[in-house]
Amino acid sequence: MSPPVFRFAPSPNGFLHLGHARSALLNFDLAQRTGGRMLLRIEDIDTTRCRPDYEQAIYEDLAWLGITWEKPVRRQSEHLLLYREAVERLTREGLIYPAFESRADIARLVAETEKSGSWPRDPDGAPLYVGMGKHLTADERERKVAAGAPYALRLAMDGAVARTGSLSWTEEGTGPNGETGHVPARPEQWGDVILARRDTPTSYHLSVVIDDALQGVTHVVRGQDLFWATGVHRLLQQLLGLPQPVYRHHGLVLDDAGQKLSKSTQATALRELRVGGMTPDEVRGLVGIKPTMA
Ligand code: GLU
Numbered sequence: 001m002s003p004p005v006f007r008f009a010p011s012p013n014g015f016l017h018l019g020h021a022r023s024a025l026l027n028f029d030l031a032q033r034t035g036g037r038m039l040l041r042i043e044d045i046d047t048t049r050c051r052p053d054y055e056q057a058i059y060e061d062l063a064w065l066g067i068t069w070e071k072p073v074r075r076q077s078e079h080l081l082l083y084r085e086a087v088e089r090l091t092r093e094g095l096i097y098p099a100f101e102s103r104a105d106i107a108r109l110v111a112e113t114e115k116s117g118s119w120p121r122d123p124d125g126a127p128l129y130v131g132m133g134k135h136l137t138a139d140e141r142e143r144k145v146a147a148g149a150p151y152a153l154r155l156a157m158d159g160a161v162a163r164t165g166s167l168s169w170t171e172e173g174t175g176p177n178g179e180t181g182h183v184p185a186r187p188e189q190w191g192d193v194i195l196a197r198r199d200t201p202t203s204y205h206l207s208v209v210i211d212d213a214l215q216g217v218t219h220v221v222r223g224q225d226l227f228w229a230t231g232v233h234r235l236l237q238q239l240l241g242l243p244q245p246v247y248r249h250h251g252l253v254l255d256d257a258g259q260k261l262s263k264s265t266q267a268t269a270l271r272e273l274r275v276g277g278m279t280p281d282e283v284r285g286l287v288g289i290k291p292t293m294a
Helices: 018-034 052-064 076-092 103-114 138-146 157-164 204-214 229-240 270-275 280-286
Strands: 005-008 037-042 096-099 152-155 168-171 181-184 194-197 219-223 246-250
Touching: 005 018, 005 219, 018 037, 018 219, 018 246, 018 270, 018 280, 037 052, 037 076, 052 270, 076 096, 076 152, 076 194, 076 204, 076 229, 096 138, 157 229, 168 229, 194 204, 204 229
Parallel strands: 005 037, 168 246, 219 246
Antiparallel strands: 096 152, 152 194, 168 181
């Protein structure tokens, strides 16, 4: 039987913090314990926020923690064509449409509506896109695209869910409310998610499922903040005929105020802790992972 395949998949848009240490160490320890493979993937599709010095810092911080990974490292920015092909396929299948509202347009509409009522929101609290762009005729779409209007390519969630029927995933960890085992996927709670933009041929959701499949990842171990996004990932896997890994979501490392750590907070950045004299085993202790056996 082939060995299990784990991966840690950070975005180089800031320095790694204790939350990343928990994810990376869990993946690495599981790979070690099971005779599995450990991959590192650089999720750098957002060229406006990702930087080479942050990528370099990822390698240094992980090495300091004692983590090793297979080379070469996959960098998503080098595979944009592949993601574009998946977008084209879903477009041909009538599951993607362009939406021309900007973020500011949507924010205005939401604020206006919320003066007297409520606007539906996704599990992260962001306003749902309620499908305005779906009502344009093919002519109107073509005219706007030809005129150079910026757009987002959105998944027609109704059509996609009708195509796949109900889906679920195997959860070996827990969700925010203790969900575990056989978890029903509820992608519809995210509305018509963006899969690409005029100037970026992919999105987090799309590239993560394509890469997990291509790299043969069998176990996705990551923070609970991505628990409900797994519903969208299962849907895309099904639409694109990709295999489904097993998932293990872990609790987040919180700051003193009970908030999720941020890449912009210096205090919990691994390199600050290292410079301050902390040892890798002390980091393990802080994030609730057993010390190394060595
Ligand atoms: N790149 C994502 C992040 O930095 C993680 C992706 C995943 O583990 O699925 O939060």
